[in-house]
Amino acid sequence: MTDPSPLWEVFVRARRGLSHTHVGSLHAPDAELALRNARDLYTRRQEGVSIWVVPASAITASSPDEKDAFFDPAADKVYRHPTFYDVPDGVAHL
Amino acid sequence: MYGNDFGAPEEASGGGLLGEVEAAEAALREAAARQRRGLPASDDDLAGFFAEIVEADQKIEPRDWMPEAYRKTLIRQIAQHAHSEIIGMQPEGNWISRAPSLKRKAILLAKVQDEAGHGLYLYAAAETLGISRDELVDLLLDGRQKYSSIFNYPTLTWADVGAIGWLVDGAAIVNQVPLCRCSYGPYARAMIRICKEESFHQRQGYEILHTLAHGTPEQKAMAQDALDRWWYPSLAMFGPPDGESTHSTQSMAWKIKRFSNDELRQRFVDMCVQQAEILGLTIPDPGLRWNDERQAYDYTQPDYDELMRVIKGDGPCNRERMAHRRRAHADGAWVREAAAAYAGKRAAEKKEKVAA
Amino acid sequence: MNGPFEFALRLGDDALIAAQRLAEWTTRAPEMEEDIALANIALDQLGAARLLLTYAGELEGAGRDEDALAYLRDDREFRNCLLVELPNDDFAVTMAKLLFLSAYQLPLYTALAECADERLAAIGSKARKESAYHLDHASLWVKRLGDGTEESHRRMQAAADQVWPYVAELFTPDPGAPVDPATLRAEFDATVTAVLTEATLARPESGWAPAGGRDGLHTEHLSYLLAEMQVLHRAHPGAKW
Numbered sequence A: 001m002t003d004p005s006p007l008w009e010v011f012v013r014a015r016r017g018l019s020h021t022h023v024g025s026l027h028a029p030d031a032e033l034a035l036r037n038a039r040d041l042y043t044r045r046q047e048g049v050s051i052w053v054v055p056a057s058a059i060t061a062s063s064p065d066e067k068d069a070f071f072d073p074a075a076d077k078v079y080r081h082p083t084f085y086d087v088p089d090g091v092a093h094l
Numbered sequence B: 001m002y003g004n005d006f007g008a009p010e011e012a013s014g015g016g017l018l019g020e021v022e023a024a025e026a027a028l029r030e031a032a033a034r035q036r037r038g039l040p041a042s043d044d045d046l047a048g049f050f051a052e053i054v055e056a057d058q059k060i061e062p063r064d065w066m067p068e069a070y071r072k073t074l075i076r077q078i079a080q081h082a083h084s085e086i087i088g089m090q091p092e093g094n095w096i097s098r099a100p101s102l103k104r105k106a107i108l109l110a111k112v113q114d115e116a117g118h119g120l121y122l123y124a125a126a127e128t129l130g131i132s133r134d135e136l137v138d139l140l141l142d143g144r145q146k147y148s149s150i151f152n153y154p155t156l157t158w159a160d161v162g163a164i165g166w167l168v169d170g171a172a173i174v175n176q177v178p179l180c181r182c183s184y185g186p187y188a189r190a191m192i193r194i195c196k197e198e199s200f201h202q203r204q205g206y207e208i209l210h211t212l213a214h215g216t217p218e219q220k221a222m223a224q225d226a227l228d229r230w231w232y233p234s235l236a237m238f239g240p241p242d243g244e245s246t247h248s249t250q251s252m253a254w255k256i257k258r259f260s261n262d263e264l265r266q267r268f269v270d271m272c273v274q275q276a277e278i279l280g281l282t283i284p285d286p287g288l289r290w291n292d293e294r295q296a297y298d299y300t301q302p303d304y305d306e307l308m309r310v311i312k313g314d315g316p317c318n319r320e321r322m323a324h325r326r327r328a329h330a331d332g333a334w335v336r337e338a339a340a341a342y343a344g345k346r347a348a349e350k351k352e353k354v355a356a
Numbered sequence C: 001m002n003g004p005f006e007f008a009l010r011l012g013d014d015a016l017i018a019a020q021r022l023a024e025w026t027t028r029a030p031e032m033e034e035d036i037a038l039a040n041i042a043l044d045q046l047g048a049a050r051l052l053l054t055y056a057g058e059l060e061g062a063g064r065d066e067d068a069l070a071y072l073r074d075d076r077e078f079r080n081c082l083l084v085e086l087p088n089d090d091f092a093v094t095m096a097k098l099l100f101l102s103a104y105q106l107p108l109y110t111a112l113a114e115c116a117d118e119r120l121a122a123i124g125s126k127a128r129k130e131s132a133y134h135l136d137h138a139s140l141w142v143k144r145l146g147d148g149t150e151e152s153h154r155r156m157q158a159a160a161d162q163v164w165p166y167v168a169e170l171f172t173p174d175p176g177a178p179v180d181p182a183t184l185r186a187e188f189d190a191t192v193t194a195v196l197t198e199a200t201l202a203r204p205e206s207g208w209a210p211a212g213g214r215d216g217l218h219t220e221h222l223s224y225l226l227a228e229m230q231v232l233h234r235a236h237p238g239a240k241w
Helices: A031-042 B016-033 B043-055 B068-087 B089-093 B102-127 B133-141 B158-181 B185-213 B217-236 B248-253 B261-279 B304-314 B318-331 B333-355 C003-023 C032-060 C066-071 C091-112 C118-146 C150-171 C181-198 C221-235
Strands: A007-013 A021-027 A050-055 B289-291 B296-298
Touching: A007 A031, A021 A031, A021 B102, A031 A050, A031 C032, A031 C118, B016 B158, B016 B185, B068 B089, B068 B102, B068 B133, B068 B248, B068 B318, B089 B102, B089 B158, B089 B318, B102 B133, B102 B185, B102 C003, B102 C032, B102 C066, B133 B318, B158 B185, B158 B217, B158 B261, B185 B217, B185 B261, B217 B261, B217 B304, B261 B296, B304 B318, B318 B333, B333 C118, B333 C150, C003 C032, C003 C066, C003 C091, C003 C118, C003 C221, C032 C066, C032 C118, C066 C221, C091 C118, C091 C150, C091 C181, C118 C150, C118 C181, C150 C181
Parallel strands: none
Antiparallel strands: A007 A021, A007 A050, B289 B296
């Protein structure tokens, strides 16, 4: 079997009118659990918030500012995606 | 109530530690916006490029080239920090079931829960450096990575919950606020988020002690006893004195670390003196006095031999803390396996449907 | 039924004892993410307990607040159902308890939100959203354990069988109450049957149906739970915390 609890990237829309923003990552065996965990971990279950979870392995990165080729271990490892972009105002103090 | 006015008087931001966190966040944005030359000119230029970014107070990001020692130092430090959050749940968790009012029970439960969250943020930050959480957890359970020694002391009374909030979280914040400016982006951003949430932790601890110190004589004695037991271990949290600290110089050059152990320890002592006065409790140090020349308090150093003994595994609770964590991990194995098996079955069904 | 005080007390005690048990999982959950989820559910139950016990104290009019009711009553004065006081046991038992409790609390709070008593209606309106989350969480895990590995299936079936007898007490008829529990049974059965079926679990047989919690006749477990919960508060009579 592959990784029993793979990494997921979490995107949150703090409120209507804003786009989803990357807030961090987490581990879960499947999408359903990932979504629940994201709610508990990153929004402390704030209502009216929209959450996306994406398998980190499904993300393809293009980063002109980064030197993938020189990186070892391999640059396509999913856990290399930066985490913890700031949540838009209003979500930080949940 | 006891909010952001804890800071030393020279802090110009007016917001105390929380103000510093916000300033670090603003600096992060400002540095990111600043112009600098684009990509490294060639492979020979990688180290120079790295040094320039650090020099310019910009952030190193996960896929940038970095010295191997920088990566290893960060993994060790972030992992240790994550482990500390997870093991640190135990001493306080010990009092959730006996919290003396329903309000205190709710606050403590929320606080311990926050610590689990902080542990997870930090594991995720460490994972950006090319190590998996499973590996890190194994390193902890095998005793090959450490956590903060402070959590090897027992919580014997309810006042210890207050002392942990005030002193242990207070010392942690003094340690962590400069990390909001750390040169590694994911760690700096995780610390900004964590410091914002932690300010509530310190306040709740201080409030517990304040209530006890102004309560019945038995309650006040309980508070003083907790301060007596937690004061020196809290001072030891800043690590060995500068002369004996092994990792400090290089970490400072890389801007992983911004102040020396002794600088931070001094800062913590200076903050605590006035706070203890307001509590009406006595810091257990007969040598504590204001030094006009240094513009800082003279104080007695903690017992660093004791610190070394506890780090090596001979603190009062090392064995219990590790056994507890190992047991939880082992007892949960069948649940994690079930979730993985279920996910595997659903994924297989999906494939079959697509194929059909 | 002895009026709204008794009713609020039952609901409040259910929530309080459930919170106390769920909080025991802190630092012990099978996965760190689950530690956070269980604490969330415990916090919801504790929050509901505080509102209900505060209101019960006001209805009684004897000057007892939430802490007087939580910390200064003995087990014979507690009115919670037996289900919530049962020990946590393994994660499967905890999830079976949570499934049955939330499948009962969701229709209960939903009905309460429509009742004539404004305070109870407000509490019901807040708590039903939380119960929906608890039910969702429990269902998700019962499915994973039931349809996971051989071992997890065995444990989940055993847990459902072990806890099932305590369900009957939840629906003891009480026609005078703001919500008569007997009217909730059909919805409970539909919810639980659907979850168990999807989890490849057999619905346990009904037979032995222990009860008595609503009259203060508990299992041996409650007195220990209260001894721990109340020890510090009782050691310092009249103190503020």
